[in-house]
Structures are given as C-alpha cells and as structure tokens.
Amino acid sequence: xxxxxxxxxxxxxxxxxxWRAMPFTLxxxxxxxxxxxxxxxxxxVEAVPDRAAALARVAQxxxxxxxxxxxxxxxxxxxxxxxxxDGEPGGTAxxxxxxxxxxxxxxxxxxTVVRYYGGTPLGAGGLxxxxxxxxxxALLKGDxxxxxxxxxxxxxxxxxxxxxxxxxxxxxxASLLDxxxxxxxxxxxxxxxxxxxxxxxxxxxxxxxxVVWPDEAAED
Numbered sequence: 209x210x211x212x213x214x215x216x217x218x219x220x221x222x223x224x225x226x227w228r229a230m231p232f233t234l235x236x237x238x239x240x241x242x243x244x245x246x247x248x249x250x251x252x253v254e255a256v257p258d259r260a261a262a263l264a265r266v267a268q269x270x271x272x273x274x275x276x277x278x279x280x281x282x283x284x285x286x287x288x289x290x291x292x293x294d295g296e297p298g299g300t301a302x303x304x305x306x307x308x309x310x311x312x313x314x315x316x317x318x319x320t321v322v323r324y325y326g327g328t329p330l331g332a333g334g335l336x337x338x339x340x341x342x343x344x345x346a347l348l349k350g351d352x353x354x355x356x357x358x359x360x361x362x363x364x365x366x367x368x369x370x371x372x373x374x375x376x377x378x379x380x381x382a383s384l385l386d387x388x389x390x391x392x393x394x395x396x397x398x399x400x401x402x403x404x405x406x407x408x409x410x411x412x413x414x415x416x417x418x419v420v421w422p423d424e425a426a427e428d
Contacts, residue, residue, distance in 0.1 A: 231315035232352040240346035244338050246326025251342030253309075253319045253350065259288040262318040266292075269320055277325040280339060282306035283318050296323075300335035308343040315355050319343045359401045360385070363411065364392040364420040372414060380407045392420070 237254035250273075256262045262283045269279050282291040282305035291302030305319045321342045330338060365373065370393045377384060382399035399407060411419050 231355040235351040238346040238350040245328040248324040250322040278323040281320045284309040301339045357401045
C-alpha cells in the first residue's frame with residue numbers, strides 16, 4: 209500500500225506501523241544558478257563519502273569564490289548531518305537547505321550555495337526561499353539512486369564447499385574479499401546488507417553444520 213514518506217502505513221488488518229523511505233544518493237553532481245534582486249546564488253548538490261570530504265569541498269568552494277559573500281551548506285549524512293548559514297541570519301540558509309535534502313529522502317549528500325550579494329536585502333523570508341529554491345532547482349536535474357549498505361561476513365567452511373560458494377556469490381550480489389586456506393577455508397565476503405541473511409541460510413544449509421561463524425556479528 210503506497211504511503212507518503214515518513215507517514216504511518218496501515219496493514220489490511222488495520223494495524224499501523226512506522227515506515228521509512230529507502231534513502232537515495234545522487235549519481236552525479238547537479239547545479240543551479242539564479243539571480244534575485246542582483247544577488248547571485250550558485251547551487252550544487254553532490255554525493256560525499258563523509259563529513260571530512262564535505263568540509264574539504266566547502267573549503268574548495270571558498271577558494272574558488274574568494275569574493276563571494278557567503279558559502280552556505282547542508283550535509284545530510286545520518287548522525288553527521290549539519291547545516292551552516294555562513295554569516296546569513298540564523299536559520300535562513302543552511303537549515304532550509306537541509307530540509308530540502310531530507311524531504312527528498314537523500315543520504316550522503318552535500319548541498320552548497322555560493323552567494324554574491326547584490327546590494328539589496330532580501331529579508332529573512334526571501335533568503336529562505338532563495339536558498340531553498342537553489343537546492344530544489346538543482347535537484348530537478350538529479351539522477352537519484354538507492355543507497356546500498358554493505359555488510360562483511362566471515363566464516364570457515366570445508367574445502368568441498370569453496371567452489372560452490374564462489375558460484376553462489378553472484379546470486380546474492382556478493383564479493384569474495386579474501387580466502388585463507390588452513391584446516392578449512394576462512395572466507396571474507398562483502399554483500400548488500402539486505403542479502404546477508406539469505407546467504408547465511410544458504411551456507412548453513414549447504415554445510416550441514418560444518419560452516420563455522422567465528423564472528424557472527426557482521427560488520428557494516
């Protein structure tokens with residue numbers, strides 16, 4: 209049953225439960241440029257791997273636009289999310305930009321807006337609209353792709369299962385990161401988190417109790 213992001217859904221039996229949209233990122237950076245009352249707003253939204261990369265990107269923009277009045281930004285990255293008004297009145301730039309990213313179900317993305325002041329004040333409402341629209345207009349050109357979270361599994365299996373496992377990996381979009389041969393084969397596997405349970409079950413079934421999981425707490 210379809211439902212708007214963040215709203216509760218209802219099962220056929222009437223039970224309600226929380227629903228969270230799958231997060232997305234961008235396949236490539238997107239840009240916008242607007243002039244409002246002689247102020248120039250240059251927007252960009254792009255995927256970033258972490259907060260350090262986001263801050264480095266903001267520093268790069270400051271170097272590329274040394275005469276810009278403001279370089280405002282918003283980072284949507286789980287517990288590392290942040291917003292910065294860079295001297296604009298509090299709450300008129302970074303936070304509205306962050307809300308646009310949140311409403312688009314984006315994750316691991318940085319929005320930046322470089323402003324060259326044109327001499328005419330826009331007021332708090334005008335600034336919120338300008339920064340919000342700069343991000344929203346850029347995202348109209350964006351190609352959103354699902355964020356795939358990976359997990360790492362480690363186990364020891366009999367030699368007889370190694371060839372079977374290598375053939376099985378493709379069915380789970382998994383990669384064999386390492387295989388160490390001793391009394392058994394110690395393997396390290398990486399795969400999308402949503403596929404991990406199915407592969408574990410397949411391995412346990414094929415191994416008939418001979419697959420050993422020394423680190424059952426898989427790592428992200």
